Amino acid sequence: MWFICAVALAILQAAGIVTGTVRDDSGGVLPGVTVRLSGDREYRTVTDQSGRFRIVDVAPGSFTIETTLSGFESDTSRITLQSGANVDVPLTIRVRRSKPGRAFEDVARRIAAEAGDGAVQCGSHSLSSAKTSITLEQLEAFVSCAREAVTAGRPFYVIVQSPGIDSRLYNGLFAARGGSAKHFSFDSGPCGNEFDCEPRYVVSECPAPTAKLKSYGPAIVCNSEVSHERKFLQ
Numbered sequence: 001m002w003f004i005c006a007v008a009l010a011i012l013q014a015a016g017i018v019t020g021t022v023r024d025d026s027g028g029v030l031p032g033v034t035v036r037l038s039g040d041r042e043y044r045t046v047t048d049q050s051g052r053f054r055i056v057d058v059a060p061g062s063f064t065i066e067t068t069l070s071g072f073e074s075d076t077s078r079i080t081l082q083s084g085a086n087v088d089v090p091l092t093i094r095v096r097r098s099k100p101g102r103a104f105e106d107v108a109r110r111i112a113a114e115a116g117d118g119a120v121q122c123g124s125h126s127l128s129s130a131k132t133s134i135t136l137e138q139l140e141a142f143v144s145c146a147r148e149a150v151t152a153g154r155p156f157y158v159i160v161q162s163p164g165i166d167s168r169l170y171n172g173l174f175a176a177r178g179g180s181a182k183h184f185s186f187d188s189g190p191c192g193n194e195f196d197c198e199p200r201y202v203v204s205e206c207p208a209p210t211a212k213l214k215s216y217g218p219a220i221v222c223n224s225e226v227s228h229e230r231k232f233l234q
Helices: 002-012 104-115 136-152
Strands: 016-024 034-038 042-046 052-058 061-068 075-081 086-093 120-125 156-161 169-175 182-187 200-205 210-214 217-221 227-229
Touching: 016 034, 016 061, 016 075, 034 052, 042 052, 061 086, 075 086, 104 156, 104 169, 104 182, 120 136, 136 156, 136 169, 136 210, 136 217, 169 217
Parallel strands: 016 086, 120 156
Antiparallel strands: 016 052, 034 042, 034 061, 061 075, 156 169, 169 182, 182 200, 200 227, 210 217
């Protein structure tokens, strides 16, 4: 009798499956999103290249689904899973908007101000407009323009946004009229979250900039290691 009751209870409480797709607010799928299912028990997984996730052997009950991804606002929603059910949950998370003064356009405007009046834009690569990382050929063209501007004594600037989880990072070159080239890096959130700390702005002398392919992608290389950190122009 006890065995029969136990089997009946197991059937009534059969585990289910929770699946879903995580997208951004423009409809694109998002790989690498951490999905956490919290209730009487906790389950955790990560979305695949298609933005899909699958959590198996989930006990029936009510759960909170939390999604987290660097550069995006965390989001939560509620689901109820019946015994033995399969539930597919579409989820959308929004891009975290930069604090004022830390968006690409704001950084570019301030770098142009560092170069001074009449500065030529030798190159600008924003992930929000280009959608893809910069190529070595593109960066070489930017650097070539910068070297020509320095030779002619013209003010100029170059700004490039880093890809992926480092999209809060910007780097490039600038020079004032008649001056030498300088390399800059601007981190809108050096502690990993731009909402929790002040940005970090570092400027280095870069008398002979070149573009080279590094392990992490195309990069501007300088022959000088002399650099200093300073407060970013407001």
